[in-house]
Amino acid sequence: MKQPVTPGFILAAFLGIVLPGFSQEALTVYVEGETTARNLEGKLLSLEIGDPLKSGESVITKITGRADLELPNKSTIQIKPNTVFTLGEVELEGEKQTVLSTAVGSVAYRLNKFTGRGPSIRTAGAIAGVRGTDLTVYAGADGSTLVVVEKGTVAVESAGEEVILETNEAVEVKAGSPPGQKFSWIGKQIDYSQWNQGKLEEFLQDPVAGLYRVADQLEAYRKGMEEILPELKKAEEEWAAKYEELKKAVEAKDEEKASNLREELIKGVGEDRRILFLNKRFYALSYLSMRRYVVGGLYLQMKARYLTKPTDEIFIQYKALHEEILKQYEEIIVPHLVEADI
Amino acid sequence: MNRNFIKSPVVKNLFLAALAAALLSIFFGCDLAGSKGVSIEERIDSFIEDINAGLYDNLYTHFHPTETEKYAEIKPAGFWTTIFPDTGDYSLSNKSIVGSTCTGKITGGDIYSNTLITFYMAKDGDDYMIKRLDIADVTKVDSMIPY
Numbered sequence: 219m220k221q222p223v224t225p226g227f228i229l230a231a232f233l234g235i236v237l238p239g240f241s242q243e244a245l246t247v248y249v250e251g252e253t254t255a256r257n258l259e260g261k262l263l264s265l266e267i268g269d270p271l272k273s274g275e276s277v278i279t280k281i282t283g284r285a286d287l288e289l290p291n292k293s294t295i296q297i298k299p300n301t302v303f304t305l306g307e308v309e310l311e312g313e314k315q316t317v318l319s320t321a322v323g324s325v326a327y328r329l330n331k332f333t334g335r336g337p338s339i340r341t342a343g344a345i346a347g348v349r350g351t352d353l354t355v356y357a358g359a360d361g362s363t364l365v366v367v368e369k370g371t372v373a374v375e376s377a378g379e380e381v382i383l384e385t386n387e388a389v390e391v392k393a394g395s396p397p398g399q400k401f402s403w404i405g406k407q408i409d410y411s412q413w414n415q416g417k418l419e420e421f422l423q424d425p426v427a428g429l430y431r432v433a434d435q436l437e438a439y440r441k442g443m444e445e446i447l448p449e450l451k452k453a454e455e456e457w458a459a460k461y462e463e464l465k466k467a468v469e470a471k472d473e474e475k476a477s478n479l480r481e482e483l484i485k486g487v488g489e490d491r492r493i494l495f496l497n498k499r500f501y502a503l504s505y506l507s508m509r510r511y512v513v514g515g516l517y518l519q520m521k522a523r524y525l526t527k528p529t530d531e532i533f534i535q536y537k538a539l540h541e542e543i544l545k546q547y548e549e550i551i552v553p554h555l556v557e558a559d560i
Numbered sequence: 561m562n563r564n565f566i567k568s569p570v571v572k573n574l575f576l577a578a579l580a581a582a583l584l585s586i587f588f589g590c591d592l593a594g595s596k597g598v599s600i601e602e603r604i605d606s607f608i609e610d611i612n613a614g615l616y617d618n619l620y621t622h623f624h625p626t627e628t629e630k631y632a633e634i635k636p637a638g639f640w641t642t643i644f645p646d647t648g649d650y651s652l653s654n655k656s657i658v659g660s661t662c663t664g665k666i667t668g669g670d671i672y673s674n675t676l677i678t679f680y681m682a683k684d685g686d687d688y689m690i691k692r693l694d695i696a697d698v699t700k701v702d703s704m705i706p707y
Contacts, residue, residue: 257626258625258626258631272626274630274631274632274633275626307629461670465670468670476670477673484675484695484696484698485696485698491642492639492642492643496630499632499633499639556635558635559632
């Protein structure tokens with residue numbers, strides 16, 4: 219079956235990573251300060267050393283918090299203060315790929331070689347494919363991303379464009395935009411709080427343009443999901459047609475035909491449909507995450523700053539775009555979510 | 561019947577205790593001498609009952625919340641409707657439980673006719689939950705690879 223081609227898929231193909239991957243699960247090896255985990259039911263629980271982190275679960279650190287996770291191949295993930303990090307997974311060509319997502323904040327990775335498909339490292343605005351690499355990913359409150367490579371090679375992809383980073387190189391990606399010019403970070407002290415504050419100030423200089431960039435990224439998720447929908451519909455229609463045929467074959471007691479159709483429904487079109495459904499859910503849940511942590515966070519910033527001047531033209535424009543994003547979210551994404559997601 | 565036997569206070573108390581235990585067992589379905597929590601068989605029966613009742617929104621709740629892969633993705637009823645078409649006539653036969661794995665044959669929905677089904681189970685507290693589901697050797701819901 220033709221799989222939906224996602225940016226991560228293009229990247230993995232570029233890197234020539236084709237062997238079967240591992241299933242993602244991380245172990246908490248260090249916890250400090252105010253650090254919680256959001257479990258699969260959406261409940262916030264205290265994170266403790268020794269706790270496993272499963273696919274779909276998040277670690278949330280406050281200003282005093284940090285946590286270190288370890289993957290089965292002994293790769294380490296260092297989650298720094300004021301960060302929301304999620305462990306996820308997508309299925310590509312019937313293989314699973316780990317997705318390490320930073321919604322906001324900064325996360326440092328020391329990644330050993332993977333026996334199969336390497337993980338995809340994502341923020342709201344960029345995707346990085348890595349293998350045997352040390353890197354830090356900073357995700358700003360405005361949806362920007364800064365990828366800093368300490369060792370190894372990283373391919374950073376956004377808005378259909380890609381840049382390859384080697385040791386000691388870095389690149390910044392604004393939400394919904396292609397990667398910027400890569401630069402050498404040697405001799406420059408990168409501090410997340412300062413960088414994030416800078417991003418926020420930059421955003422506040424022209425918040426409407428900043429929110430448009432975030433909207434572009436959300437649009438990419440929407441597009442990713444909507445590209446799958448026709449294929450999913452086709453698979454569902456094919457499934458339904460074959461199921462009708464099966465019912466007729468059963469009624470006619472044509473056991474040979476029924477047996478062939480059962481095989482097709484369980485292993486053929488039924489499997490295509492199942493995988494497409496899971497991929498669609500991945501995009502919908504990514505959209506939800508960005509809407510919750512970036513769009514929600516920025517709106518709070520704007521509301522606080524314009525508390526005494528709610529009729530300011532900039533705030534009115536911002537609010538209108540914000541409401542448009544929420545409307546699209548409600549109309550396009552929410553139908554693909556269930557109550558437990560929200 | 562020897563009425564004096566029943567009248568003996570010790571025997572009378574023992575009789576009342578046994579009666580109370582029997583009533584508890586009947587009303588609450590608890591196995592007073594056995595283990596607590598949901599057994600493998602009870603979990604699987606309950607899963608099939610929910611399919612037959614059309615409670616597809618509920619099916620993910622039979623899966624282990626931390627040992628099932630893509631637990632978040634399998635929550636919608638829509639995930640299940642092509643795996644178990646809504647005909648309400650599913651039954652399991654030849655159930656065999658070895659360790660925490662249950663194999664059997666599923667029939668129903670026209671799609672399954674004595675088809676091999678395997679449930680891989682894991683405990684969540686006292687209750688057994690499904691962590692992986694295979695039908696005809698195809699993994700429909702996968703489990704995490706043990707750490």
